[in-house]
Amino acid sequence: MEDISPQNGVAEPANDGRGVLTDIPRYAPDYREPLAPRTLPRDNSAALSIFLFALTLLTTTMAGAYTAGAVFLVWHPIMTFPALAAGLSFSIPLMAILLAHEMGHYLIARRYQVNTSPPYFIPAPFPSVFIIGTFGAFIRIREMPRTRRVMFDIGAAGPWAGMIVAVPCVIIGLHLSEMQPLGQGGGGFDLGNSLLFWGISRWMLGVNPALVNVNLHPIAFAGWLGFFVTTLNLIPVGQFDGGHVLYALTPRHHRKISGLFVIGCVLMVIVPLLLGITYWWGWLFWAVLALFLGLGHPATSDREVPLGGRRAIAAWLTVGLFILTFTPNPISLGSPEDNNPQNQSQSYSVMDRTPRTMQHMPHLFGL
Secondary structure, three states: OOOOOOOOOOOOOEEOOOOOEEOOOOOOOOOOOOOOOOOOOOOOOHHHHHHHHHHHHHHHHHHHHHHOOOOOOOOOHHHHHHHHHHHHHHHHHHHHHHHHHHHHHHHHHHHOOOOEOOOEEEEOOOOOOOOOOEEEEEOOEOOOOOOHHHHHHHHHHHHHHHHHHHHHHHHHHHHHOEEEEOOOOOOEEEEOOOHHHHHHHHHHHOOOHHHEEEEOOHHHHHHHHHHHHHHHHOOOOOOOHHHHHHHHHOHHHHHHHHHHHHHHHHHHHHHHHHHOOOOOOHHHHHHHHHHHHOOOOOOOOOOOOOOOHHHHHHHHHHHHHHHHHOOOOOEEEEOHHHOOOOOOOOOEEEOOOOOHHHHOOOOOOOO
């Protein structure tokens, strides 16, 4: 006999006596995910996680020092070690944002007793075209959650936790940033605007950001990257964080919407290219990555069960977060000639104090 009591809400598999196993989800308004007592396997990967965190902190600090105009040379570590201090104002907030994002996933997964790894940070070789010193971070979920509710809670927790740290970084960093009249910039990398970043900039700077050149403080740059990381993770495709949110909202249309967004990524490169306007070719990279990882999503036992009022609202708010942090042309390479009153398309610049060799590097692709 199936247990469909209000305390459970989802029917457990039951045998009807004829060898047929049935699993028919039921819905109860006061549904709460049952947590059966269990012991998770012992995780022996903590040492690797700590090592990668320390190594990524070093590479991001080197990147921050280079952004500030100081250079740490690996082949002269003792002589140039003091230069690393200049990079901490970038590396510490960036690492805090990434750590908050991954710990959001990790803690919610542990709350639901889902077997998952600790966060793994990925250091990027520096100096190289990966000017922030990291490829990001990830956790490995070793078992798939059974319900959409748990799937949504784990998937959405990371972006929201990262934004809790990223927003204060943007506010503090913009307060410390420098404003210059258009035409006085020194080149470097120009950053695109999202609705949220523009709104905070308008509030903190007191002027329309499009009418001035803003030389971002490293803390503000780290916060901007936190917004960008949130956007990339919330891409509504496959098993990205945004893919989990999409599956929680509409499991029947998940694959179709995933495919449409991949097409949109390609169009965000092709259309501007044909029109002769600025574009970010990194969207092609993310389209290929999404196809490689797959557009589908594993089925859960409650596919036909309504998500529930509060979680549905939270899911739509998460979709709104993706819209607020999205920018179609996030990063481009600027030059001193571009910073004139006739060109107001990019108003945030970073790395204009770095050596010339870095300023002439090609466009970046995704984190």
